[in-house]
Amino acid sequence: MNKIDPQFGIKLKKYGAVDFTACYNCGNCTAVCSLSTQDSSFPREMVRYGVMGMQEEISASLKPWECYYCGECSEHCPQTANPGELMQALRRWLTAKYDWTGLSGLLYKSLPLSIFAFLLLAAGVIGYGAYENFNLAKIMHYGHLFEMISIGAVFAIILLPNIFRMWNFTVLKPGSKAGIGIYFKAMGELFIHMFTQKRALGCDDNQFRWFEHFILVLGYLSLLFTTVVLDWFGTSNQIIIAIGYLFSAIVFLVTIDFVSGRIKRKKEISKYSQPSDWFFVIWLFLMGVTAFVVRLFIDLELIVDNSWIYYFHLIILVQWALIIVPFGKWTHFMYRSFAMYFARVKELAKK
């Protein structure tokens, strides 16, 4: 038996939910939703859980991740209860719930704390630079090393345990009995959704947005690969240098459109922005643009006289790798695809 927890709604508002308590339970949102199906009907149920404060049901559900914020539910809500933004807030809340360190929740709820964390890391980078007497070659070497180590460490210490927790909340605890074979069988779903986000195509009139996002994800992953594995800043291979330019340009050009969308607030999806959303798109933009300029300065042999650009890039990189990736919006890349995977596992287990 679950208890009603009216305080939960107040908590959710800190994660960005607006007006959802106005819901009068008509189900219009579910009925106009392009992604809702007979087997998985949302978002009304989630709005209900949110109002009632039924946290266990929410944390056991994959539905928040099945929503891609087409925005039709909010646009047509008779009570302007904004179910789309509630789903978005639930995704933030779930990100915090899955995170064993609890840092995600703290950063989501408190902007001052987020700013403090960003400043702390910036100070750390500058301090380290001073410690090394701003020896650019050495710092660039360790910067590259940092990239490799941080990827492994963040994955092993934060992301993997959190995925495990997500699996525990959504598959194990609700009592889904899936054999190991099912996990293998459903594996395709994980990679398809991770690399194509094809479910977002289910939103009506969303082809262009999906395409932009798709290009951005590919651009970002390729840039990561080029800098970390192919050592873009250190290489003299002309092909690697060229593709690095291409990938970094894709990242910052596409994010310009995403940032301007959030400024213009014309579409439902970009009407409400939380600090975490701003950090995510702006840092992605800064990553792309600073990487591009650093490599450009290297090629034009300006880097020695303008080493500040590298330090700036490094600050952005460190903040990205240690705040946004493990505790921020970056995780949606992972949770969304794992959610589709787990949903498939649960579906197969039922059969």
Added chain:
Amino acid sequence: MSEKNTSLAFDALVVGGGIAGGEAALNLATNGFKVLVVEKDLSVGGKMIHLSKVFPTLDCSACITTPKVSEISRHPLITIFTETEVKGIVKNGENDFDAKVVRKPRYVIAEDCTGCQLCEEACPVNVPDQYQYGLVGRKAAYIPFSIASPRVAAIDIENCTLCGACERACPTKCIDFTQKPVEYSVKVRTVVVATGFNLFDPVNIPRYGFGEYKNVITSMQMERQLAPTRPFHTILRPGDGKMPDKIAYVLCTGSRDASVGNPICSQICCMYSIKQAQLLMGALPMADITIYYINIRSFGKGFEEFYEQAKGMGVNFVKGKIGKITENAKGNLILRYEDINENILKEAEHDMVVLSVGVLPNTESEKLFVDKSLQLDEYNFVKQPEQLVSPAKTSIKGVFVAGTASGPMDIPDSILSAGSASSEAISYLNNK
């Protein structure tokens, strides 16, 4: 027309000749006051005269309206101006109002018309009949509807080709294309605002497909199909004239919906839909009727019993607002909704859909007074500053509101409200 005296004096001006305005006028006149009723339409009787039956008694609506209408029409102290609009009222002081009203030409000398309909037969122009809510056509020379009052022809000049066929056919030579609008200056001592309401136009919810899918109709169109003066002699779906056997009602179409700008309950749609469902079970005994609702609001006297009666008769009630309607090749409609009781998204096929459209304010009432001193409430109905103590009073002393001009209400409440407005007006007239 020039011989007519355009300066008139009355005790009371009643704006609107629907059931509320008519009732208020009658009460004033039976108390010895001279009343002018101004009606913008070609007939008095308002929306009620077009209805089939009324809830929760299932009495024939026309059989209640028509005797009342003829009583108003024949009362020696009541003057009715149809096809007339108020251009502006000025309050000079207590018991002293000046009203400008403009009577539009009907292009028929009403006194001479016998209502023989020969002009209708002769007229070659066909246009949709607004009094049958577009279900059938009418001519450009026409009697508005069979129980209209006055039951006198009119020329729809916008669609008229000026061919003269009606003039030649008219046995009393009462068609007169030279008529011009006439402006009257009317001195009155009190005003009753009974301007009624507008129905929500469902083209404003494109996802319901009204106007695009022929078998999606409004509740007023269904009302016409069920009325004694109905256009067909049975229930037909407009797409192909098939008798429907699986009819859906979509409640709260344009009510309780902030996304279309009308967040309030219309108070009548639940009950008229339940009424229509019961009538349909009589008209089409084999048909399945499903009502999709958010909440059933059966709050009036005898309403809950009426709702239970419908359930007992086999009307299917489903809790869930319709989100989208699509049409299939057979012309049937697929309704997408979430079954709230089961928590599951569902789709249901129906061969006809009735949109239970809501009540919108008639914002014209704000323009009645030249200085706009007649205040509206936050939903654009006439404001009742003393809603609990004297609900008929408006923001102007000596001006009273009757019926749905002040907010959504059903017929009994409209008549009660008209009674309240007329008694307030009488006390005002007696306390000069």
